[in-house]
Amino acid sequence: MKTKLDPYRIFNQVALEKSLSKAAGKLFISQPAVSQIITQLENDLKVRLFTRTPKGVVLTKEGELLFEYVNAGINLIEKGEKRLNDSKNLYEGELRIGVGDTIARYYLIDYLEKFIKIYPQLKIRIINRTTMELTALLKSGEIDIAVLNLPIGDNSIEIVPTSQIQDILVAGKEFSFLKDKTLDFEDLQNVPFIMLDNRSKSREYVEGYLNSQGISISPEIELGSHDLLLELARIGLGIAFVVKEYSGIYIENEDVFEIRTNIEIPGRSIGICHLKDVSMSPAAEKFVEILLD
Incomplete structure (x- = not known):
């Protein structure tokens, strides 16, 4: 996929800059490399995409047609990459927490309040069920973590005790x-x-x-x-x-x-539960850090 997409990224940049050299500078590659990739793309598509002029390059009618779609696609990809990066950095995204009534009220509220203040853009969903129902939701991937009364006798679930109760x-x-x-x-x-x-x-x-x-x-x-x-x-x-x-x-x-x-x-413990061998989302990892702090 990478080798197929790169020529179109380069084509898009050349079309925007109307110059092979300027596009090369923006892409941090040499001008001959840009020229070679554009020539190869034209050969693959069997159309001329640019007309070379003393001042740079101009899209042909075929090039304009292709640019309309390539530019839209590249913009969508870049937007998706940005949203993914924002999610990793907790600027957006969702954290799904499973918890029972009592633990939510007497234990979790203060931590949720702290988390929201640090990451206000994140959407938080609280799913309230019994312990058995929440372990099933963990396994089905419908929640990221659960905060439950321990012990939990399920080998597929990783448990991190966080607090003692009597x-x-x-x-x-x-x-x-x-x-x-x-x-x-x-x-x-x-x-x-x-x-x-x-x-x-x-x-x-x-x-x-x-x-x-x-x-x-x-x-x-x-x-x-x-x-x-x-x-x-x-x-x-x-x-x-x-x-x-x-x-x-x-x-x-x-x-x-x-x-x-x-x-x-x-005495027994309250603990954070998540699926073994499955990486927690960045939001879940940060919330666990707050619970363990």
Whole structure:
């Protein structure tokens, strides 16, 4: 493709400059080389493209016809190259991020705000789905990166942990008699539990660990929102499994309090996920840098 396109680039420059020598100067090649390439192009097309004059060259009628299309094509190619370069330098383009509600609200917002201030021309799309749905979107190429609760058991996905979170139990004033105690889960067997629904990665992680310790829990209330967990705990409908880092305001305002148990659920991570062996876009790479900063 390069050997086929170059003669037309040279033809286009000669037509614009109306001079072989000026075109050679703009293209940083010798005048004899330009002359030779134009002659070869004329031989290939079996038409004369330029009339040589003492002052330079003038397009023939056939040359004018060809120039109309070549000039338009070269302009489009140069525009495409510029847009590609702009995209690499983050002057334009799109970043597609997959994330769940809770991580978006309590973790990602500040980083998105910082990124937008640095790269205001970039378009950002936020796709909100469950962890399973987002991993499928990663594999299909519909999103560039996903920010998810870990662990993710998929060998085709590269994972970069970025932040630690801790699952805890909280309750409202209705359960104040549990305050300042360290409880066994057996002490809580008659207390209603509130948890995220069973599609949630957080629910899967908590239940998986408790089951490994021989503890089985059947929540009376299942929800799709972390905020609702806190709200229902606050009004006394039960005790809720929540993420400590996302519950600070409720705990600080004493709307809920943390329940201590003899078994502490191990901390886990939030991480950036992208396809293995597939290069991230320049925009995705810069966003990951901000997350890891």
